[in-house]
Amino acid sequence: MKIFTITLAATLSLCASAAMAQQAAPAGNIENGKKHFNSDGCWQCHGTLGNGANLTGPKLANTELPFEAFLMQLRQPSNDMPPYEAKIVSDQTVADIYAYMKSLPKSPDAKSLPLLTGMGVK
Amino acid sequence: MGKKTSDQAGLDRRGFLTGVAVAGGAGLSGPAQAQSNPAQAQPAPAPAARPKAPLPTAAQTAAENEHPPHMEALTTEKTGSDFMVDVCKTLNIDFLASCPGSTFRALQESFINYGQNKKPEWLTCLHEEVSVGMAHGYAKVAGKPMAAMLHGTVGTQHAAMGIYNAYCDRVPMILFTASAGPVEDRRPGVEWMHSVQDGAATVRDFVKWDDYPWSLQSFAESTVRGYALACAEPPGPILITADGKLQESELSKQEEAKLRIPKLTRGTQTVGDPAALKEAAKMLVAAENPVITVDRYARSQQGVDDLVKLAELLQAPVVDKQSRMNFPSQHYLYQNARGGALVGQADCILALEPVDLFGQLNRVRDQIERTWRRTSKPNAKVISLSTHDLLMKANYQDFQRYSAADLAITADAQATMPYLIEAVEREIGDRKSMFTARGQKMRDAFKAFAARAHADGALGWDSSPISGARMFAELWNQVKNEDWAFMTPNNYSGNWQHRLWPIEKHYQYIGSSGGSGVGYEPVAALGAALAHREIGGRLPIAIIGDGNFNMAPSVMWTAAHHKIPFLAIIQNNRAYHQEVMHIQRMANRHNRGVTSGVIGTEITDPNIDYAGLAKSYGAVGIGPISDPKELGEAIRKGVAAVKAGNPVLIDVVMQPRG
Numbered sequence: 001m002k003i004f005t006i007t008l009a010a011t012l013s014l015c016a017s018a019a020m021a022q023q024a025a026p027a028g029n030i031e032n033g034k035k036h037f038n039s040d041g042c043w044q045c046h047g048t049l050g051n052g053a054n055l056t057g058p059k060l061a062n063t064e065l066p067f068e069a070f071l072m073q074l075r076q077p078s079n080d081m082p083p084y085e086a087k088i089v090s091d092q093t094v095a096d097i098y099a100y101m102k103s104l105p106k107s108p109d110a111k112s113l114p115l116l117t118g119m120g121v122k
Numbered sequence: 123m124g125k126k127t128s129d130q131a132g133l134d135r136r137g138f139l140t141g142v143a144v145a146g147g148a149g150l151s152g153p154a155q156a157q158s159n160p161a162q163a164q165p166a167p168a169p170a171a172r173p174k175a176p177l178p179t180a181a182q183t184a185a186e187n188e189h190p191p192h193m194e195a196l197t198t199e200k201t202g203s204d205f206m207v208d209v210c211k212t213l214n215i216d217f218l219a220s221c222p223g224s225t226f227r228a229l230q231e232s233f234i235n236y237g238q239n240k241k242p243e244w245l246t247c248l249h250e251e252v253s254v255g256m257a258h259g260y261a262k263v264a265g266k267p268m269a270a271m272l273h274g275t276v277g278t279q280h281a282a283m284g285i286y287n288a289y290c291d292r293v294p295m296i297l298f299t300a301s302a303g304p305v306e307d308r309r310p311g312v313e314w315m316h317s318v319q320d321g322a323a324t325v326r327d328f329v330k331w332d333d334y335p336w337s338l339q340s341f342a343e344s345t346v347r348g349y350a351l352a353c354a355e356p357p358g359p360i361l362i363t364a365d366g367k368l369q370e371s372e373l374s375k376q377e378e379a380k381l382r383i384p385k386l387t388r389g390t391q392t393v394g395d396p397a398a399l400k401e402a403a404k405m406l407v408a409a410e411n412p413v414i415t416v417d418r419y420a421r422s423q424q425g426v427d428d429l430v431k432l433a434e435l436l437q438a439p440v441v442d443k444q445s446r447m448n449f450p451s452q453h454y455l456y457q458n459a460r461g462g463a464l465v466g467q468a469d470c471i472l473a474l475e476p477v478d479l480f481g482q483l484n485r486v487r488d489q490i491e492r493t494w495r496r497t498s499k500p501n502a503k504v505i506s507l508s509t510h511d512l513l514m515k516a517n518y519q520d521f522q523r524y525s526a527a528d529l530a531i532t533a534d535a536q537a538t539m540p541y542l543i544e545a546v547e548r549e550i551g552d553r554k555s556m557f558t559a560r561g562q563k564m565r566d567a568f569k570a571f572a573a574r575a576h577a578d579g580a581l582g583w584d585s586s587p588i589s590g591a592r593m594f595a596e597l598w599n600q601v602k603n604e605d606w607a608f609m610t611p612n613n614y615s616g617n618w619q620h621r622l623w624p625i626e627k628h629y630q631y632i633g634s635s636g637g638s639g640v641g642y643e644p645v646a647a648l649g650a651a652l653a654h655r656e657i658g659g660r661l662p663i664a665i666i667g668d669g670n671f672n673m674a675p676s677v678m679w680t681a682a683h684h685k686i687p688f689l690a691i692i693q694n695n696r697a698y699h700q701e702v703m704h705i706q707r708m709a710n711r712h713n714r715g716v717t718s719g720v721i722g723t724e725i726t727d728p729n730i731d732y733a734g735l736a737k738s739y740g741a742v743g744i745g746p747i748s749d750p751k752e753l754g755e756a757i758r759k760g761v762a763a764v765k766a767g768n769p770v771l772i773d774v775v776m777q778p779r780g
Binding site: 039040041043044045047048049051052053054055056059061077079080082083084085087088089107108109110113115116117118119120 | 452487488489573576577578579580581582583584585587589590591592594595596598599602613616617618621622623624699702703706707709710711713714716717719777778779780
């Protein structure tokens, strides 16, 4: 998703107001974020733990995107993701989802998984 | 197949007497001894004590064989359907799959009795979509078609989607359907419902050719012609209607003597014109950033090996659209992981058998306004080498959006490949090392792919539902020492097969469904597994979505009945998940109900017991498995059962998408 992130950052610097770009992430309610991640469809394309899926949506767990970029992706998706307007998922709910994604345990390092790295692909 | 009643047997006069005569005149001990099938009438060792009865005289036999004028002829020794079987036998067809239907009752009886149920062997399916889907998967592994027999009208209707998949996938199959015959012969009621003037009309838009022969001679010629046409590149299904009256009517010796079965000659394949190949070679050699895109290309290992040769000559990356197994996934020129970027930078693109050239060069965005943009450079030179334009019909839109190549070579890409290689070699001459630097860049890029796949695979490693990467890793661990072969496409399982497994041999992956008609996975897997069984020594694996499986769960019965072993892993996300995402998209777009996308798309409440379902069909059923830690052991058991000759289903509760 590197390429995507760069594009998004570029779009942001063009579109987002200076005030918004400087906002810190609002405090989020992890429990409420979890609830909405599971009820509002995010899990469908991004995996039930935000783990990402090759063909439908990138990883969101432990996202390194700044909150503004995260929010902007919902309001004006960079490509094929369906839009989520504030009417149906408020900024606060997005902040909750963001907090939930940040709170998820890190995936194990691939190097510690011989079952994964031991397959034929080198 | 109950025994004849004594009434029926009494009427079967001709057969009755034959039986008596063959049995050496063991006495008229009752109708139960009547035999009409000479194959079953082997003389039993005669009890020593019995006196021999005299054989009938020639005059007596002649009198018996001639029908007494006052009695209706109710039996016959040979029918048109027997001749139809003779025709099929000349084509060396190994299997014929069918769900029974009375419109072809004579043909079925001829295949199993007159034809001795060999070449082709009759396979019992529980739905016509299974019959044709089996033929679809079989041909992709066996490299030759098998046949399927469809009941008149209703059977063809059931089969239609499977035929469409095979047509879109350009896979040959020999289809027969039937009709009850002329109006004055039809019994009232059902026979009329199952009669049709033009039975092929239901599927004509997506078979390569069809015919309703009105004579046996014509049946012979059309079936042989159809077989040759089905196999000619681009291949596809053909359909022959076997008229009921032709099947059931007596075939006299005189008529039979006049019939001729033409020999089968398979046409040579279309090969690209040498001038065009020279031009293509010039463009490819002159390019700074050539890319080879490949889609429905390789039909055998030869095609794969030749493409490796071409790619290495040019040190050009290969971007594989995976409608077939085209290129070894562990070759450094297999650059799918950055395919989009490579096509975007290319100054020359060689597209081999593209299913959708437009889609390779452009992108359409799925928002309210469907905007599209070219993702390849506007001045990139595009060469297509393809049979795409040789089979195109008006109605169904599988031909995709029009996209003009700069050089369009209409020819079979695999057959042409050796000549293209020659042309490129000539163009390179003694400058063999000119692409070394490019090759090095490809090697460097390739090195990063595995690390990236492993990093992605670690995401959600311990999650329940189980992640795609975890499932494929557990599977690999159990089958790495087997001669495994995937029989299902990977677009719904996160592309992990190609990202994590070394897919080197052509038979290890048979590509996509063609028409994306849901239900392809189980049925094609069944046919492919049959072909693998015939070849021997292989472990066939199918990764089947739960939605897909529900279209044809009875494949497990056919597999158990005909002893076709394979491992089916149900990638169970308890939904038609593609549609879950579509409905979500619409709800978002309409700013309402973003929580209700699962209505009408989820397959829950109750959850389906797939393992129980498999068991009820006589297969081995394991699961559901939702804990990744239990998966390895479940697969180990499953593999052992497949190796013991069973069809096996393991229900794995998985992430919505790989």
